Amino acid sequence: MQPAIDRGPLRDTLPRTRTMAGFFKSLFNKITNRAEIDWDELEADLIGADLGVRPAGAIIDELKDLGRKISAEDVVETARRHLSAKLPADAPALAPRPDGKPFVILVVGVNGTGKTTSTAKLGNWLKKKGHPVVLAAADTFRAAAVEQLQRWGDRLGLPVVKGAPNADPSSVCYNAHQKAISDGAHFLLCDTAGRIHTRHNLMEELTKIRRTIAKQDETAPHLTLLVVDATTGSNALQQAKEFHKASPLDGLVVTKLDGSGKGGIAVTIHDQLGIPPRFIGTGEEPDAFSVFEKDKFVQEIL
Structure with a gap:
């Protein structure tokens, strides 16, 4: 039986002009009281929010097809509807293995995305749900x-x-896997080195880690999560493409959405590569970490 996910209440439903956050709030304020819509500027704003050229163009085309004066509410609601259609359903629950062996998760990404912090916060999230967790410090070339x-x-x-x-x-991950098996841990989280995605040898190392873990459990690893920084925009898409080649990715951890990150990159990555967002990071504290929920993501974070 899969463990339930504590999703927490959504914010009280208030008028949209008061509840919109981040990009949508800025967009709403910019358009309100304008006599005419500057379509080129609006499309540039949508692309600048990391939504991608094609989604931005589709939103503009739908708005133009309305055949009437466009309001700020029209723009925001159309954008939200398009984004919702591009995103997957809420992230599925993480469940312990039915055979009692550890569920192995590789956490990958480049330096500076919040990868190590996200590994720890995911471990904390699982521990709070009653699951024994082991962490593997496999970023061995960076003592910090x-x-x-x-x-x-x-x-x-x-x-x-x-x-x-x-x-x-790979030896660190192997030893950590042994400990997780002997301790009866439900989950093993491997924090791998922060790789520069253009370095072929470092990607080969990631492949070696996968092979080594599989020696003790041929089905492992069971989940590979890429940590992406929402503030890096299109560069995160390139990172996802390269990591996906080296090690098939199962999901994203989108970090730094408490800062200037607009979150649209998660939409673009899922649209182009089919890699869904699984978790959201919104700060440095352990609890500033939550499972991805589509409606909440679109309404409150983007």
Whole structure:
């Protein structure tokens, strides 16, 4: 039986002009009281929100087809409807393996996206649902990453397996997998090195980690999550393309949506690559992390 996901209440339904956040609020304010819509400017704004050229063009075409004076509400509601159609349903629950073996999750991404922090916060999220979790500090070439994950583990009460400086990342994951099996952990989270996605040798290392983990469980890893920074825009799409080639991705963790990130990149990545958002990061605190919910994402975050 899959564990229930605590989704929490959505905000009270208020007039749209008061509840819109981020990009939609800015867009609404910009259009309100304008005598005429500047279509080129509006399309540029939509593309600038990382929605992509094709979705932005489709939104503009639908608005033009309305055949009447366009209001700010028309723009916002049309944009939201298009985005909702491009996004998947709410993320499915993460369930322990029925055979009692650990559910292995690889967390990948480039440096600076919040990858190590997201690994720890996902571990905390699972622990709060009653699941024993083991963390693997496999970013062995960056001592600060190992120390960072260890600090998170100490803070959250999560065991962390690490190796010597510059140890083989695949060996760290292997040892962590052994510990997760012997301890009866439900989940193993492997924080892999923050790779530059154009470096072929580093992508090969990720492939080696997958092969090594499979030695103890041929079905592992069971989920590979790419951490993307919402503030990086189209660069995140290129990262997703390259990682997807090296290691098939099952989902996204979209971080830094509390800052200037508009979130549209999650729509673009799913539209072009079929990789769905699974979790959302909105801050540095452990609880600033939630499962992806389409309606809430479209209404409140974008």
